Amino acid sequence: MYRLSRLSKYGRVASPRFMSSAGNLGGRVAIITAGTDGIGLAIAKRLGQNGARVVVSSRKQKNIDRAVDELKSIGIKVLGIPCDVADSEQRQNLIKKTMKDFGSINILVQNAGVNPHLLNIMETPGSVLDKTYGLHIKANFQIVQEIFPHMTKSEHQGSIILTSSIIGYTSQLIPGAYAITKASISAMVRAFTPELMNRNIRINCVSFGGIDTSFFQKVQQNQPFRDSLLSYVPMKRFGTVDECAGFAAYLASDDASYVTGENFVIAGGLYSRP
């Protein structure tokens, strides 16, 4: 156990308490957006297994029901709430219902992403840029602002994780709008860091390489793009959702209490320069 004794304009920053071993999230409440499939569901599972009560959310009720059943079947305390992260009212409802049913919010994993077209950048219409901007930049920005007052009420250090993509740090022919807006997330994290730090909240970005999910299946249908991507991966394979979940669980826990404002890459050795 150690103490942080730095003073900020808001007062003394609370000391984290290391209660036991790595990844202990007992007493925490975690919201995982886009948490009903793929990487988000694996993260929800791992946070739940480490003791957190989890809220899984996505747009479709049938996906929520399936994820809730799966998590409950392994003993995780879980709530399912529909929310399209791009919709302001639905975000407010997600936060309000979580506070009502679980009483606090300590961890946010904002994991929703959209890649509407695999187009060359010169052929990409403004509407595609608007859509990716709306989710990756505007919605991320707003959900952090919206969750902030609730996280500051907790005795636990808050942890916010925004998910991004290695594509934002590479030079690929496609998909430009996705790459540009995803890459902006690491800049957003740095911009939020000082103010959140003063209120005992950490914020980090995790950028994935090719991870085997249904989202990535669609990408893999473009064989030349898939082959070109794989040829750059030093490990010569794509990743699994469990290889993402453990790292998110670390960032969510007090083991990462001195880690904020960073971008981490999970991409089988792919070089990144955020």
Ligand SMILES: NC(=O)c1ccc[n+]([C@@H]2O[C@H](COP(=O)([O-])OP(=O)(O)OC[C@H]3O[C@@H](n4cnc5c(N)ncnc54)[C@H](OP(=O)(O)O)[C@@H]3O)[C@@H](O)[C@H]2O)c1
């Ligand atoms: N897999 C990869 O190779 C890879 C690589 C780099 C980055 N990423 C990023 O990692 C994140 C997760 O991807 P994944 O591969 O795990 O995807 P996935 O397996 O296809 O799952 C996507 C999840 O997102 C939900 N969702 C989609 N749009 C949403 C929205 N607007 N609001 C709320 N939920 C939404 C879906 O449920 P509903 O349909 O019910 O909404 C589903 O639960 C994304 O941000 C993606 O950009 C993935």
